[in-house]
Amino acid sequence: MNYFSDDGVKALLGRAAELALLFPLRDWRGQPGIILRHDVDLDVQAAYDFSRLLADIDIRSTFFFLVTAETYNVNCLPARRMLRQMAEDDFEVALHFDPQVYPKADEAALARHARDEGDILADIIGQGVNSVSLHNPSVHGSFMLLDGWNNAYDPAIFAPDRYLSDSRMQFRSDPMDFVAQGASRTVQLLLHPLHYTQDGGRYPVPMLNYLERQTRMVDTMFRVNSEYQERVGDSLLESLSQSLPQWKL
Numbered sequence: 619m620n621y622f623s624d625d626g627v628k629a630l631l632g633r634a635a636e637l638a639l640l641f642p643l644r645d646w647r648g649q650p651g652i653i654l655r656h657d658v659d660l661d662v663q664a665a666y667d668f669s670r671l672l673a674d675i676d677i678r679s680t681f682f683f684l685v686t687a688e689t690y691n692v693n694c695l696p697a698r699r700m701l702r703q704m705a706e707d708d709f710e711v712a713l714h715f716d717p718q719v720y721p722k723a724d725e726a727a728l729a730r731h732a733r734d735e736g737d738i739l740a741d742i743i744g745q746g747v748n749s750v751s752l753h754n755p756s757v758h759g760s761f762m763l764l765d766g767w768n769n770a771y772d773p774a775i776f777a778p779d780r781y782l783s784d785s786r787m788q789f790r791s792d793p794m795d796f797v798a799q800g801a802s803r804t805v806q807l808l809l810h811p812l813h814y815t816q817d818g819g820r821y822p823v824p825m826l827n828y829l830e831r832q833t834r835m836v837d838t839m840f841r842v843n844s845e846y847q848e849r850v851g852d853s854l855l856e857s858l859s860q861s862l863p864q865w866k867l
């Protein structure tokens with residue numbers, strides 16, 4: 619089965635919910651079940667769309683957002699609306715923290731930065747933000763735990779046999795077998811929303827979808843500009859595809 623298609627991931631999570639309790643990180647008190655978590659690395663729209671898909675099958679989970687992302691801004695109006703809607707629909711909106719943004723910070727300073735970033739998200743959603751996951755911990759080799767937070771890298775839920783991720787659009791083992799363990803003990807499943815599309819296309823389809831959305835956004839932004847209108851017309855996408863052969867690739 620292609621788990622990266624909408625139908626595939628619905629089948630996986632629907633089956634998981636039959637076999638075990640599925641819940642956001644904030645609801646974990648040591649009980650058996652599946653902590654379902656999403657790290658939002660590329661854009662908010664894909665995360666929001668994924669939350670709609672989960673809501674359709676009555677599943678709630680935790681979405682971890684970067685406040686320091688290079689490719690999205692949680693504070694722009696459309697993102698604020700999407701985050702607030704997700705929180706109101708009972709998804710957990712939480713902090714995806716990238717310590718590499720603060721290369722000179724010691725542990726105490728990092729804790730303060732994380733709290734400040736959490737407060738930005740809390741302002742957006744109008745609720746407290748108390749869960750954190752680290753961005754790229756295996757790349758920078760730091761799995762630090764922040765005091766006073768629910769940590770996605772808590773050793774109790776992050777051992778190799780208790781944790782499965784779709785990083786690189788690959789699962790280390792069959793996710794259908796993995797979720798069945800949630801009936802008797804706590805396991806953690808990490809799905810990156812950008813990986814899931816209607817047809818389940820592999821790389822680079824998720825990136826191309828993002829670029830198309832961003833291109834449309836830039837187009838909308840400049841359409842009020844008469845000179846732009848005159849030179850570009852209605853579609854920046856078309857100009858983009860025409861200019862592609864001239865790019866230095």
Ligand SMILES: [Zn+2]
Nearest residue numbers: 657659753754
């Ligand atoms: Zn990440």
